[in-house]
Amino acid sequence: MLLQDKVVIVTGIGPGMGAKMVRDAAAAGARVVAMSRSDFVMGDVVKAATEAGGRAIGVLGDVTKAEDCARVAASAVEAFGTIDGLINSAYYHPPMVPLLDNDADDLRQAFDVIVGGALNMTRAVLPAFEARGKGAIVNIGTMANRKPMAGEGGYVLAKGALSSLTRQLALELGPKNIRVNMTTMGWLGGPATDMFFEWRALSTGRTKEEAVAEAAARIALGRIPPDDECGRAALMLLSDYAVQVTGATLDVNGGEYMPA
Template sequence: MLLKDKIVVVSGIGPGLGVKLAVEAAREGAAGVVVAARSGDKLEDAEARIKALGGKTRVLRQVCDITQAQDCAALAANTARTFGRVDALVNSAFVHGEMDYASSANLDAWHAVLDTNLIGTLRLTQAVIPEMKKTGGAIVMINTMAARKVPPLGEAGYAASKAALANSVKWLAKELGPSNIRVNSVHMGWMWGAPVQGYFEWQAREHGVSVDSLKAQVAVDIPLGRIPTDDECARAALFLVSDYASAVTGAALDANGGAYMP
C-alpha cells in the first residue's frame, strides 16, 4: 500500500477533492488520517467514508481555519499527541474568490484569497515543520492548472495566489531538504466530482443543453479525451507524499489529463 502506516494530515476537507484525498489516504493504508476543515459537519462525513472502507485507519477530526495561527498550532499539537508524529501534510484548503481578470478585478477582494491560499497554507505548513523535523516527512500543495495556463474563465486572483504558492514550494524544498522533508506541488485542471458536476448541471440548465455535451466540449482540449476524476487526482497527489517519491522535492506534477504540458 502506498501510504502504509503513515500519519497523513489533509486540510480543506469538503465535498470534492478534499474528502477524496482523505479517503484515498486511508485506502492506501495510512495508519492515521487527520481531517481538517472550518466546518465540523464535513469532518464527520469524511470519517464516515473512511470507516466505510472497513480498514484500520484511525481518524482525528480537527476543526481548523488555516488563516488562524492558533488553529494551525492546535492541529499540529493534537496530531502529535494522538499519533506521535506527522508523516505527511496535504494542503488542500483554498478559497477560489471571484471569477475575475487582473485588468479589472476588485483587488481588495484578493486579500481573502491570498490569506488562505498562500499565507494560510504556509501557516499550516510552518506549524507541522517542527514535528516533521523529528522523523522526516513530505508536504504536497494542491495547486491549479490556472497558475500555469491562463484560462478563459477569469480566475486571476485565484491563479495569482496559487502561483505564489508554487514559487514558495521551491524555497521550502531547499530549506527543508536537510531535515529530510520533501515539498512538492500538484497542479489540477478540470476534475469530475461533486463541485464540477454541480457547475455543469447549472450551466446545462442556464443554456438548455445536456451535461454530456458540456463535458465533451471541455474534453476536446484534454489529450486523454475525458475529464479526470477527483479520485484520480487525489491519488496523484498522494504519490508525492509516499516513499515512491522519496527522491522528489521542489517539483510540480501536472494531474490534468494533459490539458497543460510544460
Template sequence: MLLKDKIVVVSGIGPGLGVKLAIEAAREGAAGVVAAARSAEKLADAEARVKAVNPNCKVLKVVTDITKVADCERLAAQAVQTFGRVDALVNSAFVHGDMDYASTANLETWKEVINTNLIGTLQITQALIPQMKAQKSGAIVMINTMAVRQVPPLGEAGYAASKAALANSSKWLAKELGPSGIRVNTVHMGWMWGAPVQGYMEWQASEHKIPLETLKGQVEAGIPLGRMPTDDECARAALFLVSDYASAVTGAALDANGGMYMP
C-alpha cells in the first residue's frame, strides 16, 4: 500500500478528482484523510465513500475556504490536534473561471481564479508547513493542468495563467523546503473521464446534436493511449508523488494525460 498509515490532507473535495483523491488515499492504506471543501454535503459524501473502501481510515471533515487564511489555519490546527502529524497535502481546490482568451478576457474575472488557484493554494500550504517542518518530513503535490503545457483551443487563458504561476511557485517551495525534508511536486492533468467531464461532454453533445460517444472519440483520437484516462487513474498518479516511492523526487512535474502532451 503506497500510503500505509499516512495522514493525507486533500483540499477541494468535489464530485471529480477531489473525492477520488480521498478515496484512493484510503484504498492505499492511509490511516487518516483530512477532507477540505466549502460544502459540508460534499464532505459527508466523501466520508461515506472513503469508509466504503477502508473502514479503518479516519476522516476529519473541515469546511474550508482556502481563500481565507483563518480557514486554512483552522484546518491545520484541527489536523494536528486529531492526528498529531500531517504526512501529505494534495492541493486539488480550484476555480476554473470563464472559458476565455488572453486577448479578449474580462481581466476582472481573473482575480477570483488567481485568488483561489494560486493565493489560496499557497495559503493552505503555508498553514501546514510548520507541522511538516517540526516533524522534518512531508510531501506536497499541486494538481495542475495540461493547459499550462500547451495552448488549448477551448479558451482557458485565465485558468492556465493561475496554474502556471502555481507551477512556478511549486519549484520555489521545493527549493526552500527541501532542507526540512519536505518534497513539493506538480502533476499536470489532461482530459479526465469522470463526473465533471462527462457532464460537460453531455451538454456539448446536446448543444451540437452529436452523440456523446462521437464527441468523446474525437478527443480520444488525439490521446496516444487511445482513451481518456479516468479521474481514479489520475488520482493515483498524484498520490504516487506523495508516497515514499517518490522519496527522491522534488521540484518535478508529472504529466498524467495519456500522452496527449509530451514535453
C-alpha cells in the first residue's frame, strides 16, 4: 500500500478535503492523527478511517497555539510510536470583500492559521522526524495565487507566504532528509464549493448548473475536481514514490493552471 505503516498527521479537519485525506490515508495503510479545532466531524472522520481498514485517532487542537501542536505530535508518538508525515491543511478565509476592505484582524488570522500554523506544526513534528532520520511535509496551496479572484485577497496573501515557506523549509530541512512540498489546488468539489456555486447562482440569477459549467469550462479536464481525488495527490507526496521530490509545487487542479 502507498502509505503502509506510516504515521501521518492531517490538520484542518472539517467536512471537506481534510476528512477525505484522513480516510484515504488510512485506506492506503497509514496510521492517522486528525487534528481540528472542533469535534463537529471528528467522530465521523475517525469512524470512516477505521471502516476504510486503517487506524486513526482524533485530537482537538488549534494550529495557532504552539502548545496544542506539541500535544498533537506527542499524541501521535504515544499512539503510534513515531511520525512520518504531516499535511498542513488548516486554513482561515477572511470575508470575501475587496482586499483593502479586509479588517486587519481577519488578515492577521489568515496568516496565523495558514503560515503560523504550518510553522508550529513543523516545529512540533521535527523531533520525531529527526529521530527517524527522515520525514515529509505537504502544504496545501491554492490556484488563486496565479489567477486572482475577487474577494480572495486576504486568503491569497497568506497562501502566497505559505508557498515561500515551503521552498525555504525544503532548503533548510533537506540536510535532515526531510522533504517539504506543496500542492496547488483549484476548485475542490465538496460541501464548501457546492455552497459557493449555490450562492453564485442566486446572486447572478442563473442556475447552479450554469455556474458550475462556467467554472468547469476553464479546466482542461472539463469538470470540477472532486476534493478526495485532489487530496490523494497530497498523500502521494508523503509516500516513498516521492522520496526525491522536495521544494516542489504540484498542480492538482485538473489543468486549470494552463492558460486558456
